[in-house]
Amino acid sequence: MITLQSLDLSKISPESLGELLIEAKKAYYTSAKTIMDDHTYDTLEEILRQKNPYHRIFQKVGTPAFDTGWQKIKHSHPMSSQNKVATFTDLIHYFELKKVPPNTKFVTQPKCDGLSLELIYKNGQITNAITRGDGRVGDSILQNATRMQNFQKKLPTKFTGSIRCEIVVTFKDFQKLNQLSEEKYSNTRNAASGLSQRLDSKYSEFCSLYAVDIIPEPATEFAKLKLLQELKIKPVDTHLCQNLHQVEELYQKFLKSRSDYPFDIDGLVVKIDDLKVAQKLGSQNNRPKFQIAYKFPAATNQTRLLSVEWQTGPLGTVTPVAKIEPVEISGAIITYISLANFNLIKQLNLNTGDVIEVARRGDVIPHVEKIISKVTPGHLSPPKTCVSCHTPLITDHKFLKCPNKFGCPAQTLGILRLFCQTLDIKGISDKTIEKLSSRVKLPGDFYNLTIADFLNLNGLGEKSGGNIVREIQAKRKLTLTEAFDAAIIPNFSAKRIQQVINAGFNTPQKLLHLSIDNLLTIPGFKSTLAAKIVDGIQTRRPIINSILDQI
Template identity: 30%
Template sequence: MSHIQDLEKQLRKASDAYYNDENVMLSDKDFDNLRDELQKLDPDNAFLKEVGAFSTTALSKVKHVIPMGSLDKINTEKEFNTWLTTLSKTVTNEFDRDILIEDKLDGVSLEIVFYKGKFVQAITRGDGQIGDDVTHTIKNAKGFPRKIDTDNEYVYVRCEAVLLLDVWKKHFSDTTANPRNAVAGLVRRTSAVDSEHITCIAFDVEWSDDEVLAEYKKIEWLREQDFNVVETEVVFGRELSNLPQMFDQMLKRRDTLNWEVDGTVLKINNLSQQRKLGERDGRPKWAKAWKFPASGGHTTLIGVEWSVGTQGTITPVAKVKPVSVGGTTIQNITLHNADEIERLGIYIGDTIEVIRSGDVIPAIVRVVTPGKKRVKIEITECPSCGTSVERDGPRVICPNNNCKGSASKRIKKWISKRNIMFLGDSALNTLECTGVVNSIASLYIMTQEKMVAAGLGGRMSEKILEEIKKSQNVELSDFLGSLSIDMLGRREAANLVTAGFDSLDKWENMTVDDLLKLDGFKETKATRICEGVQYKWNEIQKLSMCLNITNPKKKEKKMSSSLESVTFCFTGKMEHPRKELEGLVESNGGRVTSVNKNLTYLVIADVNSTSSKAVKARKLGTTLISEDDFLDMIG
């Protein structure tokens, strides 16, 4: 096989993984380097003219009415200037060379189809001509309206499906390497489980509306229709020399965003000039993607540390030689599970590439160079109790129900959730090692004498016991939601209490069928919660005897309907707690919402603010008021 054929094979395999799988084989930097090499060696290679990758999933295939092309990339200021020179030969008037710049989102590109104003279908990019029908997942996603105001029979909205970073960290960071991988899996998941976490951010619209003359007008229309849209800015033709500096500013700004961005998209703003410039091989001549430099680094994997969690799952953490990535020194990187180790093909001693996924979470991308003396990463015994481990799908678990390491993690979680001050890791370790603490319930029967005998100071012991006493008053949902029961956090427990499971007797007799009658519960979740409660029932009973468990106070009826049909959004720092202010709205018949065309008031610390929320609210005609104005309104 020739080198060119080998390059093409590598690129096709990596492209297929990127577009059709939730695991990425190559970093963007390595993919682009290979593509550039192929471009130099064989500029007419068929791969270079292809868009995306043909879908290899089992989902239904749909042909795009309007092909979803891709963009050629630029990586340097020199390449940008070369493009500008090319543009100026066709677009001779500098007033027609205004450029719209927008974030290049790093997710899954989609086309959302509306028929007679109603959402009817969602299709992945695929190879630009044919994509997967993912209506079953996107119908549950956030960020776009299900109905739009239009006279067009068909409207095609282009958007990026993403996982917001805070959502990914909360729900998926333990099981996926980065938000892009996670959303790629969610979009194509046939069961549609967890698809409600997907957010769609629109960046283009196609229709038969000839009255729209500029790219920014499309964005304005999308915003008016209540789509989440990309951040955009128009740079005038006479000011294009400032674009490289603006690019640097956007590069610095991406650390503040709540979604992954891997570059900037540049588009000629004038639609008639776009048509005049045309395209080549499915890529528009009037647009470019200016990629951000990869924020990765190379280091050596020197070891793996395994730790057991609250459910007995044993998680591997890679220990690497310190490496600076994106201004942060990295030494520890989670490997999530055994499947991830196998997928990466890593061994101790290998030189590896490390990135900061979402510019936040360190992640290993690939093996750069195999080590001379490679050591296989494996585990046979629980690092805490020594019990032989078992494999459960991708997970390694300790089957010992009395594992001290797992019990210790559950105690620490309880201490954290119940906000027991002064009982940190060092003090807890001392109490555990001497047998004073071996369960959550043991916290409530230990004495100052035992604590001092274990090695803690008298005054510190006294302060810890005072905090433990405070924690004895607990609402039922906080009690159950802090016990490390699988898939049962405090919020879910509160939902179940509200749904009628408002006593321990009802929780003891709760069945899977009971939960399946409630919104948001499917077989797996209901089964795991019920099994978890039954498994821990003896512990629940024993601990409940040490506590004063109460139910939350019933919500008071509305004080009035003075705010009926009025909507509020609160932003910025307030004198009163946000929840208190929102409670006042709801108790007076109003509704709390986000900034959208139906918002009545945006309550903001500074009514003259130029924040993105304030700017958007003004454009939508929303009234901006201060906290004092709001309180005067309530009376």
């Protein structure tokens, strides 16, 4: 059993820590064995989030970085994420920009800090229960959902449609769970997520379901409440507000009584009541325009800055990570905080020994808010050379950069990891990629690997090697968008690549020889962005060609 005491956290890299967490989570979900208790897992996950909030384990909410063992099912309608605001002024501004009609009413609900679930009914009978997953496809966990509190197998009417719920663990059940379970959970959110997706269904009865939406819809949001009640489905608290000022009054009321609520909430969800108005507004970037999360202020605490570590990312950006005296915020122990860039250190005038205020923004990402007590004069100095390859650093706007794109081990390994993540090549861990560094220098080199290349790697045998080789070979049939997206070109996302292809630049050579003028003919591409994309394509040409040569 892995414990915090058995690990040297000062020496373990974010990549190794991420692989350890994926291994632990896979064991937890897919077998009866566990390699660490939940407190250890939660603590290590928080450390990884602090060191690298963009690690692949956090990339898609509700989507584990491994096969959970559950059947994958497509949602009847996408389960979208929400836009967020943190102040009443921003809330007003948000709906003003949407030009909502005068006298618009709003439905307000507590924002549950749990896991989203879609319940599917046909003629009043439950047929499936699907986790949010990536918003389009989730895990079918019906066998667990049937054991949860407030679950209804059969409805009193012949309703056919879907009911969107939140899975939560109440504070009362959380105490009972930790008294009963040998594995101790650090907070209710992690308990809800972990229990709901266990293959053995153990302790699912400590989870509760609260409905937040229903499809097909009646005429108004508030009418959904009545419909849910008729179906004997337990809804989350739902309030009809005549205007945004009433929303603010309700927000302040919930904020003051937050600790007395039966389960954890982190804000309010504010929705336009009239669904005709809502439908006209529609969605943008998979986020509905007619509703928004009005978040509670971030929880804060004070601590001391001990030191700063510098990490080189896959695109050469050198990022400072603060090591602090461990401090508890919202049930999580914070020991590391990403400082984003050197400018933040200068703005805060930050130095070792300073007493700082730390917040968990959105109750997730830790952030240095301000200095409480200045102990050491001046601010920390940035490194002059790359911590990975010792190349002199350059300044690119507010970022420190390592210019050694193809000779820096951190950048090479980072690009190879992102290539595998982008193409969803299963079975190949960060550790395995590091061990293959003598054979794989560019992403296209993966396609030349054979089973023999894996036989001498510790922890991998012929079967595992064969599985990885088959996974890689299955990725030879890539679309042009997928190929260029896998090359990790800065500022050139899959969506933008597809835009350019749709504009007529639909061959590898046309994309490789894009000019700024070419891009300026496409809506949404400004000169600064166009210049960055063209430069990115030119500097990443060896990477792009290595992929194109293999597909």
